[in-house]
Amino acid sequence: MSFAAVNLQLLDGFKTTCMLFFVTLIAAIPLGLVVAFFSMSKFKPLQLLSRFFVWVIRGTPLMLQVMVVFYGPGLMFGMKSFPREEAVCIAFIINYAVYFSEIYRGGIESIPRGQYEAGQVLGMKKSQVFFKVVLLQVIKRIVPPMSNEIITLVKDTSLARVIAVGELVKAAQDIINTRGLIWPLFYTAVFYLIFCGGLTLIFSRIEKKLDYFRG
Amino acid sequence: MAILEVNGLRKSFGNVEVLKDISFSLEKGKVLSLIGSSGSGKTTLLRCITSLEKADAGTIIVNGETVFDASQKKADSSKERRRKQLAVGLVFQSFNLFPQYTALKNITLAAELAAKDNPQFKFSKKEILRDIEEKGRALLAQVGLSDKADSYPWQLSGGQQQRVSIARALCMDPKILFFDEPTSALDPELTGEILKVIQQLAQKHMTMVIVTHEMSFARQVSDEVIFMDAGVIAAEGRPEEIFDSPENSRLREFLNKFTD
């Protein structure tokens, strides 16, 4: 099998890896904000429910969650299962929304009360205080933990293999099984490294952009 | 006529009553200093008057309008609340400047946001924003920081940050300006510049209430002094009465701590 042919086959897996990465990111970033607001809600039952949910998701392996979403509906409720790709996306979105929500919550709660109070005594609306005063400070504080989490996501996509979704590592494994070639498996590392390297660059750019203020 | 009237104000945190039936009034254009030992309730009183804290009982009247009445059942609408809020300004001990904005923008931000509610805003946005900026620059000049318009808070000394925060409060044209220990977060050599700004405001007849531990300053700048002790007003009077011939024994004890 030629180098080019291996690349082509791996690229096919990499497409799935990228799809899973971007779908998770695009859905989990806003969904995490909703979960964060629930976890900070003044309405106790909602807050407790939300924090319980966060505890469960953070306290169990993502691999298990993927399997539960895929096999669960069929085995437990006799429902039609989700297609493999959808199941893995659902599990990833939930898992990452929860992790992001904790980062958001930490960021929002770390803003000193004085910032809200200063906005209030200047007659700003609550929404103005959030969007014009607090938000950018929160963003600045959460960029480093978010970039960590997002880089972890790149590598976590390989877990999709447990329900036979054809992502990058699965593609390499298929080459082992069909051609007996082992090097493509190690070679997948190059894809991950380049992907993560690009993300690291983007995040350090963002951090630089926000360097003009402190706080 | 009194511009500020506080009647029967009470405030508890849990079972601890921090303000116990506080009543006083202040004439327009006068400066009132609030002194008293730590924990006597000075900050809490300021926070109640500026709506950062909700008192349990009492009324607060600013410029003839009741801005707070504990017996009122119905909460004000958000718009009404903000309108009443703007009657008073507050300068914090820890400045609380907005770190992501320049000195000038810190001063003008709230006014710009408020201007959006002005029905004229759509038609003369440019003029309105230009007027606000001009006002902001004039205030910067007033506190002696014309050259710092484009500096971010972290680029300013504590004293400069506090002067920006005074200008920021002034930009909303409060009827009364409150200060909570405006110099106590500063190095001693920087307190002078803040006191000078406050003194200039006093000369312009800005009504002010100042919580301070700077006794000589309180004596110089104020028309009235209130001594708080354990949640009550233990003594009040003109600075000479309070500082030169204190009758209250707790006040004498308190002042003695400053004379060594």
Ligand SMILES: Nc1ncnc2c1ncn2[C@@H]1O[C@H](COP(=O)(O)OP(=O)(O)OP(=O)(O)O)[C@@H](O)[C@H]1O
């Ligand atoms: N949010 C709060 N919750 C509970 N107790 C509070 C709260 N704020 C203030 N207190 C208590 O109320 C009392 C009065 O506090 P306050 O800050 O008004 O005193 P102060 O006169 O400003 O003191 P200092 O000179 O140290 O600033 C203190 O015993 C304080 O512990």
Ligand SMILES: [Mg+2]
């Ligand atoms: Mg205090």
